[in-house]
Amino acid sequence: MKKVSTYYQKFTDLFIRKWSVTLLLSLVWGMQANGSTSLAKANSATAPNTHSTSVTRAAYALQRVVSFTLINADNEQPIQTIANGAVLKLSSLPTRNLNIRANTDPATVGSVRFVLSGSQSLTQMQTEKPYALFGDSGGDYYPWVPTNGSYKLVCTPYTGGAGSGTAGTALTISFTVETGTTSIRPYVTAVRPANGATNIALDQSVSVDLRYPGGNYIRTTTVNTSTVKLYSVSSTGTKTQVSGTTVNSTAAGDAVTLSAPLKLSTTYEFQITSGVKDDNGNSLIPFTSRFKTTSTATPPGNLDGVSFTEKTLITTSFGSDGFTTLVIGPDHRLYAATSGGKIERWDIRTDGTITNHKTISPFGSSRRLLIGFHFAPSATASNLIAFISHSSPLFTSAPEWSGKISRINLNNPSSPQVVDYVINLPRSYKDHSTNSIDFGSDGALYFTQGSATAMGSLDGAWGNRPEKILNGAVLRLDITKAQQQGLPVNVKTQEGGTYNPYSSSAPLTIYATGVRNAYDLVWHSNGALYVPTNGSAAGGNTPALPSGTVWSNGAKYTGSSIPVMTDVRQTMNDYLFRVVKGGYYGHPNILRHEFILNGGNPTSGSDPGEVTAYKVGTPKEPNYRGYIYNFGTNKSPNGIIEYKSNAFGGKLRGKMLVCRFSGGDDLMVLAPSSTNPNSITVTEGIKVPGLRRPFANPLDVIEDVKTGNLYLSEYYDANGDGQPRITLLKADKPATSGSAIAERVVTDPFTEFSSEETGLSVAVFPNPSTGDNLHTEVKNFGFQEKVTLTLHDAVGQVIQTSTLVTDDQGAGSQDIALHQQVLRGVYILKAASASGNTQTKVVIE
Missing domain, CATH: 2.60.40.1220 (Immunoglobulin-like)
Structure with a gap:
């Protein structure tokens, strides 16, 4: 941020510029008339200036934009002054990678606001020099590749940072760009x-x-x-x-x-x-x-006996907004978030169909793009607490800092209570936004933040908006730390914001980088974080990596300089990443010193994630972790879940289902190896009856773990707001489940109470189980009480122990991933606390 000039500095500036004696006397008179003022108060950026009206007017009147300079973004050097009516012929310029700098009088002002209209449009605020229309990083200008046509540029100076204070004299010019193309048709x-x-x-x-x-x-x-x-x-x-x-x-x-x-x-x-x-x-x-x-029929997959029967539940006549996320709550109701900011809710009948529709309006009559929706781990049927992610509802020219993470209390659907936890997350010019959320085993909330560009550098298709430090990443929110520091946490990192995600006290941190645009993510029961991610279509631009630049590993890059690439004609693949803390996954962000797209092009052979537009020898980023599955191009893998029930005899249990929104238009099955979480076995939807129609742009899916049924959101035939459609995919061999108020456990070390006296209960879903993961729920224990869950075999031997802490209603749930192989048979799961204990039988098939 710039410092506000003191009266002394203003006076000196006036003297150096040889202003008139009359003006100087007027300045002195104004200061004397209003009394002496300390320099500290005069420098205050927040206190209003109640002194010397004549001085203020004189200083404001002199702030002006005097000219525009066309900049070569390859070497940061000026090319020419852009006069009103200028014609810029790209064929005669030294580069097509350009930028425009505003020149002001005085040379440093509080801030400037650009408004570009015509063949391309952009509104940009710049507080620091150089005042670059398309932005810069420490004087390294971001490249702009203009398109054919006419433009109008208006730039206004302000006395304060980020457009605050009083406006000075603006400069307006019109100019034309000639690209040399013979046709302007796409x-x-x-x-x-x-x-x-x-x-x-x-x-x-x-x-x-x-x-x-x-x-x-x-x-x-x-x-x-x-x-x-x-x-x-x-x-x-x-x-x-x-x-x-x-x-x-x-x-x-x-x-x-x-x-x-x-x-x-x-x-x-x-x-x-x-x-x-x-x-x-x-x-x-x-x-x-x-x-x-082909003339050969599609061979069957390795999921013999797995099939679903399709039934349309909600059609496009329901409304005008598509369903972005589907959730089944702890109350066993179906919830659907919408692109307009509503939450639609239905009761689920025993046959899987839905009834008793209720609309919930978290934002009243205001529209928001609501994508992330996840009930808190401690949520119960009587304590419906969830977290949501949302941003501007616009899909073009979206406000830049409109992303939020909020907590929502849904106990009274007619009056939902929303508390913002995080505000001022970055938003792209288009639909890359604050996306889906999931809770890790550490209790933190993880979510994906979309990129602002196609390939890391400015391009017109994305409104020439540069990456911010939180763009293109998996972010981690420490909810407890956020609450302790005070809500909401303002995470604006630029343009007047000072948030530092690398601070040891930061509640919101960067977990992994280079994740371009991941719509969803899932923490698997094997402990891995899986993130399907959309790669860029052709036509993006990449940043340069000059030799001597500080690289993402903190060391100076000593190889040959890697130039900017514009209009890269290679379509990038969509990948499944197994994301680990601190990893880089291929989308550049120069604010994080990450310059290389995907895997670079290090050798003349075929390299993982290679970008063939790079010169052979281009290295990958030092911390590039690569992918574990390549979906191919234009597939748009979005919603992802882990299938948890024992439907079909457990054949799908532990496997992931991914919505392929574009190419494929199906639900693809991804099976992580039981011994290597980086190894994936893939079954396309066409090989599983019921998992491909093709669907109409499937965006998200959720499983009812009590039945094994799937609910699918089809966003229909458009991007943007979409259209509403929910399809039931009913498991032809449904899951079985059972729960019981348990008998007293004699061997329990805690004080015993009978279940009839206390009402304590523990349940397992599904039951019978295949034995690799047990979803457990406890109820009627004490407020925020530690409950120990112990699995015993038939002779009383302890198989595994874990703990959970109940919510304010004395309830809680936890997935127990068994660390050892268990044999088929009957087991006892005990839940014990200071309030008492209870147990239930678990059948392992």
């Missing part, structure tokens, strides 16, 4: 599968990469089943449009994907019409390609 640059490809799998989607010389991105509202089509082509050439297709574009509008129910040995023609337009209204050049499917 067009397709690549298609997958390739034109003419054969032997294509039946669950293969069609995706294309796009360029838009006259705009910044494809307008997502123009991408639908009317403008993007698939036809089957007969042996005589007759075309028949395929029904049941799903279509979407990426958030940046730089790729389009279509999924369809394909048939064996069939030729298909994919079409994109001129109805698809960019953000400036330019129509796409029509495109067609053909491919032929």
Whole structure:
């Protein structure tokens, strides 16, 4: 932050600039008339200036923007002054990586506000020099690659930081950019599968990469089943449009994907019409390609006997907002968060269908993009406490610091109580936001924070908004520490914010970095954190790594300088990461000294996560941890859960289900190895009856652990607000469960009470169990009381012990991951505390 000038400094500045004697006398008179004032008070950034009106007016009147300089972002050197009416011909400039600097009088002002409109738009506040339209890091200008067209730029100086104080004299110019392109219409640059490809799998989607010389991105509202089509082509050439297709574009509008129910040995023609337009209204050049499917039926997976029956529960007639997250609460009700900030709730019938709808309005009539929703570990049916993540509801030009983490009390759905725990989380220009949340075994809340860019550096599709230090990461919130320091915790790190996530006292810290845009995450019962992550479509820009720069490991990078890359035409893969503390997972952020995209390109061979646009020899980041599964391109893996019930005889238990939102449009099964959490076995949804229709952009899924049924949110045929649809996938071989108020345990070391006297209870779900994980619930114990859970075999030998602490209602739950293999049979689970003890039988199959 800049220091506010003292009266003495202002006086000296006036003298040096040889201002008129009249003005000087006026200044002195004004100071004398209002009495002497200490320099400390004059320097106060918070106290209002109640002194010398004449001095203030004179100083304010002199602050002005005098000119704009075009900057070469490759070497930080000025190219030329941009005069009003200038024409910038990119072909005659030394680089296309540009920036614009505002020059002020005096040279240092409180702050400046830029407003760029025209072919590209951006509103930017700069408090520190240099005053760069597209931002900088310590004088290292972020690159801007302009598009064809006309622009208007307005820059206003202010006396205070971050646009505070009084505005000075603004400067407005208009200019034109000529890129040298002959057409401004968007067009397709690549298609997958390739034109003419054969032997294509039946669950293969069609995706294309796009360029838009006259705009910044494809307008997502123009991408639908009317403008993007698939036809089957007969042996005589007759075309028949395929029904049941799903279509979407990426958030940046730089790729389009279509999924369809394909048939064996069939030729298909994919079409994109001129109805698809960019953000400036330019129509796409029509495109067609053909491919032929395999003649071999999809082989069955390794999940014989696993199948689901589909039933639509909620259709798009329900409303106008899609369901972002599904949760089954401790009250065994289905909850659905929406893109408009509502929470919809239903009772679950015994057959899996839902009834008794209730709308909960955490934000009243205001709209918020509500994504993360997770009940607190201590929540019970009578104590419905949850945490939510939410941000601005806009999907274009979203406010930059609008993300929040909040605690919500749902005990009275007509009047939910919301308490903000974290405010001012960064938000991208588009839909990368504060995403889903999960609790770790340490009691902390973990969530994913989306990136602000495609590949780490500014680009027009993402509003030329730079990364902030908390972007593109898995973050960890210590709830207790946040409460102790006072709520809400303001985590704004720039533009007037001073939060430091690396401080030892910080309640919100960075757990892992480089996680570009992960919609969801799951702490698995094996102790691993799994995070499916969306890679970038083609067209992004990467930052430079000059030799001698301090690298992410704290040492100076001594290799050859790695230049900026612009308009990278390689589409990045979507990956499943097993995230560990301190790991880097591929998305650059120069504020964290992370410069290399994914795995770089270290050798001439095939490298894990390599980016072929890099020169061979480009190293990976020192702490790059890589991935454990490659989903491929344009798949958009989003919602993820661990399946916990013993439905199908336990065949799905411990496996993860992932929604493939774009390519695939299914639920994919991922099975971690029991001996190596970095090893994954994959079964595509098409191999499991009921896990692929294809669905209409499946976004999130939740399991009812009492039955094994799944509830799926289909976001339908659009990004943005989406459309509401919930589909029940009913387990054809449901789970079995049982619980009991236990008998007295004679061998318990604690004072004994009969369950009839105390009402203490312990339950296990599912029961019978496969024995790898036991979901336990206790009720009617003491307030915040420690309860010891002990599993005994039939002869009384202790198999495993764990503890939990009850909530304010004396209830609690815990998943017990068994550390040793247990044999089939009957076991006793005892729950004991100072209040008493109880037990229940557990059957291990």
